[in-house]
Amino acid sequence: MKTVIETRSLTKKFGAKTILAQIDLDVPAGSIYAYLGPNGAGKTTTIKTMVNILRPTRGTVKILGVDSTALDAKEFRQIGYVSENQVLPEGMTANALFDYCRPMYPQWDEGFCQSLTRQFDLPCDEPIEKLSRGMKMKAALIASLAYRPKLLILDEPFSGLDPVARKDLMDGIMELTGTEEWTIFISSHDIEEVEHLADWVGFLHKGQLKLSETTESLQARFKRINITLKNPLESEVPFPANWLLPQQEGRFLCFVDNSFQPGESEKQYRKGLPAVSTIEIQGMSLKEIFLIQARQLKMLNI
C-alpha cells in the first residue's frame, strides 16, 4: 500500500503543553481520509505540521515521500490545501486570485477551473473580502483543485458554513471524488459532514491517535449488542474490556463491542454470560462509533 502521508512518532509541543503525542499515521494513496476529533484535539496542528507551517517538536512527517520540513515548490504544486483559518488575499477578486495562482502550476486546468466556478456559482468579479464565508471557501477550493493536486488537504472546510453552502461544497467534493484519482485528507469535528465521503478514518483525542483504519473495518468491528438474558444477573459480572459502555436493566444488557467478529463474538457472549436468551447485533454509523469512542474516553478520563 503506497502512502501519501506518513507520520512517525509525531510530537508537537507549544512550550510545556503537548498538543500531539507520538502520532503514527498512514494515509494510503487514493483514499479519502477523515481525520476526526473534538475541538482542540490537535487536528489542525497535525495538518499544519504536515504542510510545514509548523515544525514537529519530535518525529517525522512525510508528504508525497518528502520530509515535511523539506517541502518546496515542487511538492506544493501537487498539494491542495483549504483551511477554515486560511487568509485569502482579500483585496483580490476570485478571478484575480485564479490569475495569481495559475502561473504557479504548470498543470493548471483552466477548463476545470471554469467548470468548478460555474458549478459553485461563484461571483468571480467581487472582491474576496465582500464574499460570504461559504463563497470564500468555494474560491479557496477552486484555487486548490484547478491544478488537480495529488493530495488535497481540507482542514475543517465546512466549519461555520450555513447548510446550503455546506451541501454545495460537499456535493462538489463528492462529485469530484467520483471522477478524480486523488487522495483527500479531511479534518472535521463533526463526523456527519464526512461520513459519506470517507473510506478511511482516524480519531484523535487530546493529541493522541486512538484509531486509524478503513471505515469498512471500523464498522465491521464496532457493533451495538443487545442481549436478553433468561434471568437478571444476580451479582456484578466483570465485562471484557472490548465491551464499551455496558448498560444493564433487569434481563436486558446492551453494550458496544469494538472487536466484533461474526460467530466468534457471539460464542464469547454466551460463554461469558449465564443463560443468554437472544443476541441482537446492530451495525453502527460512523457518528455513533465516534460518539461512543468519545464517551468511553471521557468515562475513563483519558
Added chain:
Amino acid sequence: MPHAYLVFEKDLRQFRLILLSWLGAVGVTHGVALLGGMLLNTHFMFRITQPLVLQWLSALQAVLILIFVPLIVQSDPMVGTTAFWLTRPISRLSLLRAKAVLVGSVFVGIPLLLEIAVLALNGLAWKDVLPAALLIALEKSAFIVPVFLVASLTGKFHEFFIAGIAAVLGCVAAWTLLPALVPGLCFSGAPGTALGSLQQQMLIVFVSVLLIGHQYKTRRTQRTIVGVLAGALFIPWALCVLPQGVLQQEVCRINPPQVVIQTGQAVVAEDMVSGNRLARDRIVSIPIHVRGLRSGQFAVLLRVSGPLIAYGPDVQLRSSGPLRSPAVLLSSRELQDPIQHALKDFIVMNPYQGADNRYPVFRLPETVYDQYQKQSGVYEGLGAFDIYEYRIGARMPLVRGAKRFSGRTESVVLDVIEKPSGVAVIVGEKTLNVSSAFSKGGAPAGGDTSLDFSGTYVLVHPGRKEAFLVDILDQPGIRIDLAWPVRADRLGFKVKRYDFPGLNVGGSVTGVQKSWLKEAELIRLEARELGVFERNLRFSDFVLPEVGELRK
C-alpha cells in the same frame, strides 16, 4: 514566470492606490524643493511658507512609509500560520525578493532619482552624483530597512505599531541604562559627525538586512527578535570600539600643538534635563586656548569624552549628560588672526571687544553641583579638537542681485538696507553638501547647521582696505532644507540678515557714507577643516564656580 515577479505584480496591483499616493507625496515634496531654488530670491511669501510646507511633507512621507511598508510586507506575512502563500509553491526567497524590489524601488529608488534630479538642477557636479546617490540611498535605507524588519516580525499593522514603539523605547532605555549599569562599557550615543552618521547608517542597514534574511530563511521569529535585541546593543558598541578604517578622518599633520587651558574664568549655566521639567543640570564652561598652530589656523574643541572630576581617591564625579555644542564667536580673540590671515591686506575692524570662547566641559544635576561647588578637584577628560583656517569663498559687490558661487554655496545679495546705525545685508544662500561625508577634510561636517563660525560674511572697502565683522554671528534667518528623512543639510536654502553696525562704531574710522557703501564689497569667509586631534585634558585645582556666576 518567476514567482518573485508574480508576487511583485500582485502587490503592485493590490497596493496601486497607496503607491500612487506615495509617489504623489514624493513628487510634491521635490517639486516644492525645486521651486525653493527658483523662487526663493524673488517671492517673499514662498520664502516664508516653503519651510513649513516642506516640513509637513517630509513628516507626511515618514508617516506614509510607516504605514505602507508594513502593509506591503504583511500582505504575505512571515509570522502566523494562516497566510495564503504558506501552502503555495512560492519560496520564501521569492517573497523576499519581490518585497525588497517593490519597497526598494518605490520607497528608495524613485525618491532617490527625484532627489538627484533636484540636486542636479541646483548645481550638483557630475563627479558628485554617484557619492550623493550612495549617501542618499544609505540614509533612506537606514530608515526603511528597519521598518521592513519590524514588519516582517509582525503579522498585523497594530502589532507592527506596538512592536515599533516597544523597539524604540527598548533601544532608548538600553542605550541610556546600560552604560550606567555596566562599568567600562563603551557605548556610543548619537553620532556627532557626518562620518559617525554614515557608519551608524551602514551598521543599521547591515544588521537589519541580516535579520530580515534570517527571518525569511527560517521563519523563526523568536530567534530573529533575539537578533534584533543583540543588534540594538551591537550597533552602539560597534560604533564606539570598532576601528573606523578608511572612514576615519585624517589626523591632523600639524606639529603637535601645545594645548593651553585657562580655567580661571569658568562659568556655569543651567540647562533643562530632557524629559523632566523640574530637574535642572548645571553646565560648566571654560575658555580653552590652543597654542602652537600655524598662523591663520584655529582650533575648536568638538567634544570631551569621559569627563570626570576626582575629589581625593574615593570620590569621582562623572559628567551627567550630553554637553551642548560650543558657540564659537566670530568676534572672539582666537578668530581675529585667522580672519586677518584670510583677508590679507585688509585691516579687520573688530569693534566688539572680542571675548574668549568657552567650551562646555562638565555637567551635573544641580543638587550634586551645589554639594561640590567651590571644592578643588582634579579634572580629566579626552578632548577632541578640530583645526580650521579661513579662506575667502566668494567676493561680490554690495548691490542687490549680486550672486557668487563658492564651493558648495551660492550666495545672493537679496537686499541692502541702509540704516542710521550701519547697514543690514539680506543674503540668500543655497548650499549643496552631498559628499562631505565621504571626504577627508573640507568644510565642517554638517555644513553650517551646528558650527556657526563655518561660513560668514565681512563687509570690505577695497579702496580703503577696511573690513568689518558682522555684528552677531547667529542672525535670525530662515532655513529651508530638502533632506528626508534623516539629514537636513544636503541641499539647504537659507535667508539671513547680516548687520554691520560697525560702520558707525568708533566714529574715527568711518561713518555711514553712501560713497563707502557704493564701493563696498561683501566677502564670504569659509572655515576649512584641516584635521582633528585628541588631547588628554587634565588639570588639578579645578573648581566648580559658584552659582552666583550663573549664566543663563
